[in-house]
Amino acid sequence: MKFDLETVRGIAELAKLELTEDEIATYAGQLAHILTYFEHLQELDTSQIEPTASVLPFTNVMRKDVAQPALDPSEVIANAPDSDANQFRVSAVLPE
Template sequence: MKLTREEVRHVAELARLQLSDAELDEYAGQLGQILTYAQQVQSVDTSSVPPTPQVLPLSNVLADDESQESLSNSQAVRNAPDSDDGYFRVIAVFDDKGA
């Protein structure tokens, strides 16, 4: 199994990863190799097998609805590349036309 460069580019777009042409070619080969290896799971009959997303015998772990000590505003933004008056600063999500 080999992925095409276009397939790899599509996955990189979904993953929000900027990849060089060299990386696209490298990953096309390597991902294909790993997926071929992973495909052995598809030979197993699992028609009556439930999935295991996690192993704990727990469900609906609830906490009391009580306020607790948390990070201060200055602690929360201290590692931000760009902050302003206690807020994270981001570049505009919508362009000038308001699209």
């Protein structure tokens, strides 16, 4: 499967990664290889395989919840690099 350079540039931009043209070309090849592998996996007949969330025989491994006092919101916001109306302010991730 082909993975074009523009797609890699778009993914890098969304992830806020600054890539060189050499890195973009390298990642395009690597991603194409990964997607080709997934195409091969999709060809497998899995009709006789039970759906599962894990191949390991886990039973409930979660601990019991224990209620504890929470931090005061003003203490939490005091640790934020930037805040607005008791909310963390972060840089935009998606383009407008």
